[in-house]
Amino acid sequence: MAKKSNSFQIVAHITFIFLSICVIVPFVLLVVSSITSETSLVKYGYGFFPREVDFTAYKFLLVDSHSVIRGYGVSILVTVIGTLINLILTVSFAYPLSRKDLPGRNFFSFFLFFTMLFNGGLVPTYIMWTQTFHIKNTIWALIVPNLLMTAFYVIMVRTYFTTNVPDAIIEAARIDGAGELRILVQIILPISMPIMATIGLLVALGYWNDWLNGLYYVSSDKYYSIQVLLNKMLLNTEKIKKAAASGVNAGKVPSVSLKMAVAVMGALPIMIIYPFFQKYFVKGITIGAVKG
């Protein structure tokens, strides 16, 4: 078998080496540029070989300014709180839906499902959150709108419960006098850890990468998550100088290399964590595809 498929194998490997290079090369450009001196960047542009290695940009970001550190803090806080609440809401909605005997189950399924078919769009949503709930420039602006519960994930979890949790277990637990909440927490959740990990990871990724809520509802740099900070820094050159140099002479800010350094800071956490959780990401995508 191995002999027969040799040429095909080689084609496949060459293609994947090419694709891997395509994926990695932009990141190399980013990292190398971030550690190249400002004068060399101005003269020769961003490149793959650092002519003069220089960590000034990182010094500005981490020592002279607190915006990146603060951005990390906001991002971590939002991701942790958001993911926790999301999982609680998801599970407590998915479990009743997974119970075939629940009266009105179809109504609740449709109630959930319809949110995937139609949405009010940005304008009414924006007006509601800002005029009615006054969410603008609060930490809740980054947590609550849109991301707190996703119909698609609820359906994934419900499907997992219906296919992997035998009715007999629930029935047996009830005979033993366990309440519904106890059945969910002590019996169903422990055997559903794979799906919880997968959904949790996808939700956390969604929170970490989210910048739209920040773009819509946050204008005070107090609540800039790392992604919002990145967004503002690229679209607004003045912002980068201000953010980097509180108290430093604005002319001295290495804004060309700083842009790359701040992007590295934005990409780094995912790139460090990702290889360890690769399995779960792939699983999450696959489960989502099966019951899309």
Added chain:
Amino acid sequence: MKTNGKLIGTSKDKYLRYLPLYLMMIPGCIYLIINNYIPMAGVVIAFKKYNFKTGIFGSPFIGFDNFKFLFQTKDAWTITRNTLCYNLVFIVLGTVIAIIVAILLYEITSERYKKFYQTVILLPFLISIVVVSYLVYAFLSADTGFINKGIMKALGLDPVSWYTTPKYWPVILSVVYLWKSFGYNCILYYSTLVGIDKGYYESAEIDGANRWQKVLHITLPCLKPTISILVLMSISKIFYSDFGLFYQVPLNQGALFDVTNTIDTYVYRGLVQLNNIGMSAAASLYQAFVGFVLVVVANMIVRKYDNESALF
């Protein structure tokens, strides 16, 4: 079986028994009502002259005036064209590339390499679009970008002001989209490939089929249901665009709006930057309405084709 006696009670007992389950759903229901259903009711704003003081429901009705104004502008055509055309290109190229890559991944026998390649190609999908916009900037910046300073200079060509020249952007945005999403789409098709019965390939081999014949006569037919469903699902979302790709990657540059403005970016700019709430709401409802019709139609087709995979 013993419990059957207990299950049948008066209907009051029955609901009492399920009360804890209903209670569990209350927080989720409240969230859906606020986050999804109130904005759905709020679409009436598209038929009103919005007044900040009186709010959505207190503003006066003006019928279809907002839509009339919207469709009288050149923008309505531009954003519809851009949204549709980009999505068509994305669907066609994205699907073809994802299938080819998935088949090649399936062919690789070494588990270690397979896992490595899988890990690498999925990486762009996990990186936020904001970081992607920096990667693009590192290549395209007029003064310091790698393409102008590195490649064009070495080739003796004049530098191009990428961020103000619209004609390049359809290609740039397509490349960025494919770069970011091909790994994800590949995994979707790959998971179907893994499920194909190995027996088909073995018997084909006995019959003397070569690799290409196997791909053509076994792999592609087995992928057909997945392809149809994923493509139909993308078509149902053809009126929606990735806001970040069209707003952040071109750095919100006005010179590029002709080729980067989609319905989503138009709605955002109308609302936040231009304060043109009526037209923005009209465009948004136009998108939601056509999108809804497309989802329902796409689902009807999927259900006819393969009942199992239908969304509803």
